[in-house]
Amino acid sequence: MIRIDLEKRTRQFHIDVINLCAMLPKNIAAYELAKQVIRSxxxxxxxxxxxxxxxxxxxxxxxxxxxxxxxxxxxxWLSVIRDTNLLNIALLHDLIKEANELTAIFAASDKTAKMNKNNR
Known part of the structure; x- marks a missing residue:
């Protein structure tokens, strides 16, 4: 994946998480979960x-x-939101999938970067 595309993708992930959190119920539990997931x-x-x-x-x-x-x-954090039934919409499921994909992409990047560093 081209670096600029991944920059846009990670930025959009953050924006989508913010928009999702705006839909959460207005209670203490949802507020705390929203703070955590928006930060991460x-x-x-x-x-x-x-x-x-x-x-x-x-x-x-x-x-x-x-x-x-x-x-x-x-x-x-997105999985906790899902599992507590605070929100059950397609956007949440899409963001869980995206977080999983980003984790896989960066795990591969980490592995490659370490391999390249060790080969220098």
Whole structure:
């Protein structure tokens, strides 16, 4: 996947999560879940963007590992929203799928970056 496409995709993921959270019921549990998932989804895009300014191969690996962790965390929070029945709409299911795909993409990127770093 082309880097600019992945930047757009991670940014859109954050925007879609924000829009989803706006639909959550107005209660304490939903508020806390929304805070967590908005932060983790935003961190996916922000840290991926930061990875292009990595100072070294090791710095790039470090930043990609953060992106991977945050994508996986986003998947967790979205699954909790689903499993608590706070919201059951197609957008939620699409975002769970997207978080899973982003996790897989960044797991592969992490593996490749580590392999390339070790071959230098």
């Amino acid at each position: 989804a935003g961190s996916v895009g922000a840290n991926y963007r930061a990875s292009k300014r990595a100072k070294s191969a090791a710095d790039f690996v470090y930043k990609i590992e953060i992106v991977l962790e945050e994508a996986d965390e986003s998947h967790y």
